[in-house]
Amino acid sequence: MxxxxxxxxxxxxxxxxxxxxxxxxxxxxxxxxxxxxxxxxxxxxxxxxxxxxxxxNNASEPNPVKAELPKTTTTVEVTTTKETTTTEEPTTTTISEAERKASEEEMIANTDWKSISWEELMRNSEDYPFSAVEVQGEVQVVQKDGKDIFIQLKGDGDVDQPFMISTSKDDLESNVLEGDWLTVKGYFLQLLQYETVLGAQKEAPLVVAEKITIN
Known part of the structure; x- marks a missing residue:
């Protein structure tokens, strides 16, 4: 092969x-x-x-560097202002008794007092609230409560025409006795309801006196 x-x-x-x-x-x-x-x-x-x-390549690459920013500290100064409040004490003015009376006398002299009757006040009382009025009459009753004095006066000497007079002991120049005839200058307030000694209900004009003169 x-x-x-x-x-x-x-x-x-x-x-x-x-x-x-x-x-x-x-x-x-x-x-x-x-x-x-x-x-x-x-x-x-x-x-x-x-x-x-x-x-x-990794070895040849540079490692990143972290850059740290500088830390800054801010200081804030707080200034506190203290406010001083001065409280002024109110001034107290002392008025003597003589000066007070002189002022009242001047006010009374400069006021236009309206001479008015018992009947006029009873009929038209709503027309005269706080009106300066002048009334006359005879003392019927004198009631005292501390310095407050209430006088029931017979208007124009008529027992059926009573006035109720409110005043103070300090405003009277002398004591008022029953039977004295008075001229009263004051301010009408309202109709006052009262009860008599015998229990009868009556109504009378109420006047707050500024000056009472014993005639």
Whole structure:
């Protein structure tokens, strides 16, 4: 058995003549696994090179530096102003008794007192509230309660025309007695209901006296 080489499309192949006289072509074993192994080796080496390259790149990159801003401290000064309040004490003016009486006398002299009758006040009392009036009559009853004095006056001497006079002991120049004839200047307030000694209900004009003169 002998063999000879032939070319097939540029590839060399070996023909072998067997003992039976037939020609056999010797096929070479394929080396594909060597190519696969080589590609795998190249891939591994490439990955290793990339890893080392990244490490080198990381090593070559400078570490970032944190810049710290300088801390500033602000001091605020608070100034407290104390306000001093000065309280002025009210000035007390002392008026003597003589000055008080002189002032009252001036006020009385400058007031227009209306001479009025008992009948006029009883009929038209609503027309004269707080009016300055002047009435006359005879003292019938005097009642005292501390410094307050109440006088029941018979208007024009008529017991059926009573006036009720309210005054103060300090405003009287002298004591008033029953039977005295008085001229009263004062302010009419209202009609006052009262009860007599015998229990009868009556009504009389009430006058707050500013000046009482004993005639």
């Amino acid at each position: 002998f063999g000879k080489k032939k070319s097939d499309n540029g590839r060399k192949r070996k023909e072998i003549i067997g003992e039976d006289g037939k020609i056999y072509v010797e096929k070479k074993k394929s080396n594909w696994w060597k190519w696969v192994l080589g590609l795998f080796a190249i891939a591994v080496i490439g990955s290793l090179l990339d890893g080392s390259g990244n490490e080198n």
